[in-house]
Amino acid sequence: MIPRSSPSRPILLWLSLACLLAGALAAWQAPAQSPAARDTALVMTLDGAIGPATSDYFQRGLELAAERQARLVVVEMDTPGGLDAAMRDMITAMLASPVPVTFYVSPGGARAASAGTYLLYASHVAAMAPATHLGSATPVQIGGGGGLPGLGEPEAPSGEGEDADKRKAPEAERAPADDAAEAESSAAEPDKRRGETAMERKVLEDAVAYIRSLAERHGRNADWAEAAVREAVNLTAREALERGVIDVVAGDLDDLLTQIDGREVMMADGTLTLATADLALERFDPDWRTRLLEVITDPNVAYFLMIIGFYGLIFELSNPGSLVPGTIGVICLLLALFAFQVLPVNYAGLALILVGLGLIVGEALMPSFGILGIGGIVAFVIGSVMLMDADTLNISLPLIGGIALVAAGLMLWAMTRFLGLRRRPARTGQEELLGNEARALEDFQGEGHVRLHGERWNARSAAALRRGQAVRVVGIDGLTVEVEPLDAGT
Template sequence: MMPNRPDAKRRVLFWLSLVCLALGALLAWQAQAQKASPQSGLALAMTIDDAIGPAIGDYFQRGLELAEEREAELVVVQMDTPGGLDASMRAMIRAMLISPVPVALYVSPAGARAASAGTYLLYASHVAAMAPATHLGSATPVQLGGGGGLPGLSEPEPETEPESEPVPESQGAVQEAADGEASQGESTQDAGSARQDESAQELAKRRGETAMERKVLEDAVAYIRSLAERHDRNADWAEQAVREAVNLTAREALEQNVIEVVASDLDDLLAQIDGRTVVMDDGTLTLSTADLAIERFDPDWRTELLAVITNPNVAYFLMIIGFYGLIFELSNPGGLVPGTIGIISLLLALFAFQVLPVNYAGLALILVGLGLIVGEALMPSFGILGIGGIVAFVIGSVILMDADTLNISLPMIGGIALLAAGLMLWVMTRFIGLRRRKPRTGQEELVGSEALVLDDFAGQGHVRLMGERWNARSTRPLSRGQSVRVTAVDGLTLEVEPLASSS
């Protein structure tokens, strides 16, 4: 007897349901077990191998944000920098100090350095590390006070010695005897005073020669000492690095408690700092870096583009292109191409100047100089506006940047100034040539033209000029077919005289 077919189907469906429930329970248990079990963490590796500037600052802060989003255990920054802008450095340090993810600054590869701003960043990091054959230091602010004018204009005035009073004759012998007794000690006194002068000069160098230099120097010293004290590093050497621009190798920095680790590579660094306690914004944190997976976050196209735009020479050139593009568009409305290129270039230049340490007096001089050069082209003044514009343009270009490491290239300044001078000279010669050229329209064009006498007359008659019949007047009798020259125009009557060859 055959079994009932509906009952068989029910049993099959029942067992299939049990199997699906078992598989679902198994998958849920596995997911929960994976969630509960510890996974290997993530270390985000970044690279800084250029001067500290707006582009590097943007890249660094985006890296910290990415590390926080990815819940990374550590950010490792491989650094090789000659220094850079103070504003960008301080922005990076602020982001590092408040970051919930610890940051390890690692000066590498061999031969790299953490100079100037790099030293501050190393002191601000949660873990300071260096590779063998690297060094750090030279943290003195390069241009104290933001520049004091053009080179050579701020030399300290030499101190004048007070004039000696005349000695009476009666005291001459006594004075000579005293001089003879003191002559033996003069050499030792001179040597001592020389040493004192050298010490005073050295002290002035360490403390700053002017009030502004002292303010900037003391601010830098206090800043780096506060960073050193936060992470329990050698604050005295940090002050020396600022005041005296001293340097240390990786091994010396480790011995003097400037850094914590000398590591040969990233894996060695992660192994050495495993279990180390670091100071965070909200307390302390014990690092667990033994089994971290390294993920790289290298500079992308945005960082490269920002680095190009914020290059002082590129920003300067973009400003020149933008200015002349707008001038050409305004002088020839409807061209579109100069105006489009000009507005884009000018906006990019303004963005770069927003993040660069720009001296606005220099920027104003550049714009005034360019305006005077254009004014010379539109309203010739025989060189007065043009020469003044070139002088203002060159001076403004030299003092445009407040940082020595970001100065405009002098060959570029000279090249653009020579180009502007050549353009101005060409415009002047063109205007002079136009003034000497014979008029081509109006009554002035008729003076000096040749005409043909249509009938004999003495006094008034008619001539043909440029295919037209004109009334003519002459003080000499003229015959039909004779060639004459127009000497003046009186309304619709021409003053004529016979040509020398036809007289």
């Protein structure tokens, strides 16, 4: 007799599975809702020039902090500056972040120069360690677009000539000013740096307005920020605190979190009071992706990748089917193009480099006794110098000189090889027969026959020849060779 299954057994089974599923979901969501997970401060490191890799790393860190509901993001910074586009992307992401961001210039001896000053002004809390400094925020135009320095007269924008005339007017014709205001602004106003060309003034005034807006947003010293942009002035950490440029001078991270506890900061949706006294520090250091981007976007590496890619393709086209040079060349060239996409490249310089390399290769394929080669080297060096010209993102001059010397050496070697080939006797065709040794097959003077290269040839000789005598070929007339005795004068 087979027992029947109880009707309540499937119901109990489904209820058990539902309970297990609910427990798993609760356990999965528990870490995200746990207070301990939110009571953390995400610490990042910004060391070196600011570029695309730095911007990508910083924005990923902000996204991670928002996902983990961190209370604070702390960026330990030591930078000489960097790209304006990357800096603005970082500032835009920081101002829109739901998590407050603190930029902390550390350790001792670090600096926040150029773009680092803008990041400090844009941060919700600006902090520095003792023995650090900031400033030198004057924008430097890179990528070429402004012409060569010293060429052309600067154009005065609308209203600039009138201001200049007013500044040149005698003191007696100027309106009297208040003594205090004169000490604060009027004395310095005529000395403000405004740029020598219209393009320089445009870039400078844009940078001034940008950093002043950041200073006003967070209640920091806007006048000094303008001076840092116009005159490239600098401040130590203690001076910056006294002038209201930064908020805190802290010896370490624990001191920083203690000092900013309870401070009100301006967020995108209003003010926020920081609670940082007991936050746990969680590190988010640059990973392999950031390191790879930093290597590729280094101007010297990108420049070298472009050279390898170009020569790899040339060798592949010269020897079809070799595969290895072509594969390496394509990979290197694509990596170089990616780097040039995010770097401030002067396309005139890039064009000169490609033309120079093409002329050098042309010298090897079509010898012009140095005309193409010398022109190619000159174009290559000038283009390399023009490619990227900046204090923090420039190409090493020894690298340019080394590659130019290698190219010149290859060109010189090719020229000497071609000259040597011109001196060598012919190896094929009728010309190859000239000077070869043959044997007379019979006694003759005038018309006869000789054995040459194992073949019977018609021969003509002005001298009398004996059978088996060694002769030399001195001329060719159709299928008849002209010979002379081997012991005759050359």
